[in-house]
Amino acid sequence: xxxxxxxxxxxxxxxxxxxxxxxxxxxxxxxxxxxxxxxxxxxxxxxxxxxxxxxxxxxxxxxxxxxxxxxxxxxxxxxxxxxxxxxxxxxxxxxxxxxxxxxxxxxxxxxxxxxxxxxxxxxxxxxxxxxxxxxxxxxxxxxxxxxxxxxxxxxxxxxxxxxxxxxxxxxxxxxxxxxxxxxxxxxxxxxxxxxxxxxxxxxxxxxxxxxxxxxxxxxxxxxxxxxx
Amino acid sequence: xxxxxxxxxxxxxxxxxxxxxxxxxxxxxxxxxxxxxxxxxxxxxxxxxxxxxxxxxxxxxxxxxxxxxxxxxxxxxxxxxxxxxxxxxxxxxxxxxxxxxxxxxxxxxxxxxxxxxxxxxxxxxxxxxxxxxxxxxxxxxxxxxxxxxxxxxxxxxxxxxxxxxxxxxxxxxxxxxxxxxxxxxxxxxxxxxxxxxxxxxxxxxxxxxxxxxxxxxxxxxxxxxxxxxxxxxxxxxxxxxxxxxxxxxxxxxxxxxxxxxxxxxxxxxxxxxxxxxxxxxxxxxxxxxxxxxxxxxxxxxxxxxxxxxxxxxxxxxxxxxxxxxxxxxxxxxxxxxxxxxxxxxxxxxxxxxxxxxxxxxxxxxxxxxxxxxxxxxxxxxxxxxxxxxxxxxxxxxxxxxxxxxxxxxxxxxxxxxxxxxxxxxxxxxxxxxxxxxxxxxxxxxxxx
Numbered sequence: 001x002x003x004x005x006x007x008x009x010x011x012x013x014x015x016x017x018x019x020x021x022x023x024x025x026x027x028x029x030x031x032x033x034x035x036x037x038x039x040x041x042x043x044x045x046x047x048x049x050x051x052x053x054x055x056x057x058x059x060x061x062x063x064x065x066x067x068x069x070x071x072x073x074x075x076x077x078x079x080x081x082x083x084x085x086x087x088x089x090x091x092x093x094x095x096x097x098x099x100x101x102x103x104x105x106x107x108x109x110x111x112x113x114x115x116x117x118x119x120x121x122x123x124x125x126x127x128x129x130x131x132x133x134x135x136x137x138x139x140x141x142x143x144x145x146x147x148x149x150x151x152x153x154x155x156x157x158x159x160x161x162x163x164x165x166x167x168x169x170x171x172x173x174x175x176x177x178x179x180x181x182x183x184x185x186x187x188x189x190x191x192x193x194x195x196x197x198x199x200x201x202x203x204x205x206x207x208x209x210x211x212x213x214x215x216x217x218x219x220x221x222x223x224x225x226x227x228x
Numbered sequence: 229x230x231x232x233x234x235x236x237x238x239x240x241x242x243x244x245x246x247x248x249x250x251x252x253x254x255x256x257x258x259x260x261x262x263x264x265x266x267x268x269x270x271x272x273x274x275x276x277x278x279x280x281x282x283x284x285x286x287x288x289x290x291x292x293x294x295x296x297x298x299x300x301x302x303x304x305x306x307x308x309x310x311x312x313x314x315x316x317x318x319x320x321x322x323x324x325x326x327x328x329x330x331x332x333x334x335x336x337x338x339x340x341x342x343x344x345x346x347x348x349x350x351x352x353x354x355x356x357x358x359x360x361x362x363x364x365x366x367x368x369x370x371x372x373x374x375x376x377x378x379x380x381x382x383x384x385x386x387x388x389x390x391x392x393x394x395x396x397x398x399x400x401x402x403x404x405x406x407x408x409x410x411x412x413x414x415x416x417x418x419x420x421x422x423x424x425x426x427x428x429x430x431x432x433x434x435x436x437x438x439x440x441x442x443x444x445x446x447x448x449x450x451x452x453x454x455x456x457x458x459x460x461x462x463x464x465x466x467x468x469x470x471x472x473x474x475x476x477x478x479x480x481x482x483x484x485x486x487x488x489x490x491x492x493x494x495x496x497x498x499x500x501x502x503x504x505x506x507x508x509x510x511x512x513x514x515x516x517x518x519x520x521x522x523x524x525x526x527x528x529x530x531x532x533x534x535x536x537x538x539x540x541x542x543x544x545x546x547x548x549x550x551x552x553x554x555x556x557x558x559x560x561x562x563x564x565x566x567x568x569x570x571x572x573x574x575x576x577x578x579x580x581x582x583x584x585x586x587x588x589x590x591x592x593x594x595x596x597x598x599x600x601x602x603x604x605x606x607x608x609x610x611x612x613x614x615x616x617x618x619x620x621x622x623x624x625x626x627x628x629x630x631x632x633x634x635x636x637x638x639x640x641x642x643x644x645x646x647x648x649x650x651x652x653x654x655x656x657x658x659x660x661x662x663x664x665x666x667x668x669x670x671x672x673x674x675x676x
Binding site for chain 2: 127157162167
């Protein structure tokens with residue numbers, strides 16, 4: 001099956017290994033992965049901050065880059081939400097067949113490596129993926145299939161505090177929320193997230209406070225939670 | 229309505245207060261779990277929510293007609309209706325009623341509508357003594373504070389705080405006895421009872437009050453005059469439609485099947501009745517509500533003030549109510565306060581959310597709070613309230629990222645200039661509590 005990979009801006013710039021891992025997993029699932037080269041960003045940062053025309057301008061790059069004849073796979077819950085829930089309305093265009101990575105692998109994925117045998121992990125639900133796309137089981141099931149023991153966070157319903165510009169407008173509240181999330185993962189080998197936004201924020205806070213190890217789901221599945 | 233202090237400033241103080249942090253985490257968790265248990269034990273909860281939403285939507289759509297029916301029913305049963313448009317007018321109307329009655333002491337039952345019109349301040353300015361009779365609200369009044377939560381005003385207080393506010397030993401028995409004594413004195417001696425209304429039934433002209441302390445019942449039984457401050461959107465057309473809303477309110481607010489004291493008051497005391505006020509006045513407040521009906525924000529008028537959105541909000545859980553406004557807080561406050569006041573005066577409230585969506589999931593009548601917040605943020609930009617620097621930044625960014633060449637250029641510059649980032653703007657704010665993320669040496673696109 002031919003699939004189109006959307007790296008997302010955060011993935012492209014800050015977590016290229018995670019995007020490469022996503023590509024690897026898709027290839028293992030016998031997908032023919034294409035990477036449309038003129039992609040940049042889905043426009044979410046501007047959209048969530050209220051800047052609709054700026055968001056529209058950037059979202060048009062997505063429209064130019066991606067065809068509608070093959071699924072679009074996104075290693076980011078919130079970008080997948082933006083693309084499926086907001087961009088078609090914002091641009092007044094036809095929707096795409098957008099899949100968050102774990103949801104896609106849950107349906108189309110084949111055999112997975114088992115790099116996480118003997119490892120305990122906690123999975124952090126990113127809010128838009130959980131509540132707007134309703135994806136909560138697939139990432140957990142994939143982690144179990146990768147050999148990991150998956151433990152529940154004390155309050156899986158709570159946001160990690162990233163929230164795009166929220167992390168800058170309310171930095172103290174934002175980091176306090178991250179601390180709650182990280183302290184809930186103190187006993188596991190890694191906190192796994194399927195969202196580069198949460199990943200960036202939680203990792204940045206953990207780096208400052210010596211908190212839990214935070215890993216992208218694609219990396220956890222492709223190379224294990226210990227991978228660098 | 230409220231001019232609220234800087235959200236961030238207030239939030240910072242609350243975050244440093246370990247005592248408040250524990251109280252907020254425990255209090256919100258208890259209320260959330262109560263709701264979840266109540267919802268889980270009602271096998272028709274989704275149908276009930278849908279019914280509640282439909283009733284609220286239909287009522288708001290036809291509000292003028294229901295208001296007329298309600299006013300006629302109240303008048304027919306000997307009550308007096310006062311329609312007001314602004315908060316100040318509403319407060320003046322209540323002050324006027326109290327003055328005419330020659331009142332000195334006003335007893336109050338917890339009401340967010342009276343907070344909204346700043347009634348206590350207005351009554352006190354007119355020389356009247358005002359005492360809150362909901363225990364939590366009374367404690368807040370003793371401390372000179374505004375309610376922190378629309379259902380549980382003293383959510384941030386512990387038993388010790390309560391004892392301190394009352395000036396007694398931190399012993400539960402002692403505390404309750406003292407509070408009871410003082411409040412009973414108010415029930416006995418107040419000249420006027422002021423209450424809000426959880427709902428008002430149009431067909432019968434009834435006021436519906438729910439409390440868990442029974443204070444509203446005592447308060448409305450003894451004083452010779454009862455003044456109801458009614459938000460115009462609190463109406464329910466019929467008693468039959470009230471029932472599902474009461475179930476939704478009780479289960480969502482405190483996890484009960486029905487609130488302990490659920491009372492319907494229809495008209496003043498009639499001949500032969502042994503209690504109830506001689507006069508019943510209903511002051512209907514608009515204060516910006518009717519202007520919302522034909523807008524994108526009309527759904528906010530469906531709110532039944534249960535507080536469920538506060539209890540699940542990860543931001544409210546950290547900041548408590550004070551950061552939002554003196555009145556409404558949490559997600560419903562972040563939407564409602566800017567709508568009822570001016571957007572300019574509460575411009576950081578639409579941004580006081582990570583848009584996680586927990587609120588809309590918990591809302592018994594399914595108000596799409598995150599979407600309303602997003603649209604308020606859009607309004608901030610389109611009406612020029614958002615800062616010029618921010619608007620320019622997003623515009624420049626959007627043009628640059630419209631093309632891969634611009635994307636490459638700006639991100640290469642950002643990578644090269646990363647060492648400067650902690651010194652300026654967003655990078656500086658970010659890096660106070662977090663490490664700055666490192667740009668990969670090669671983007672994903674450059675590796676292929």
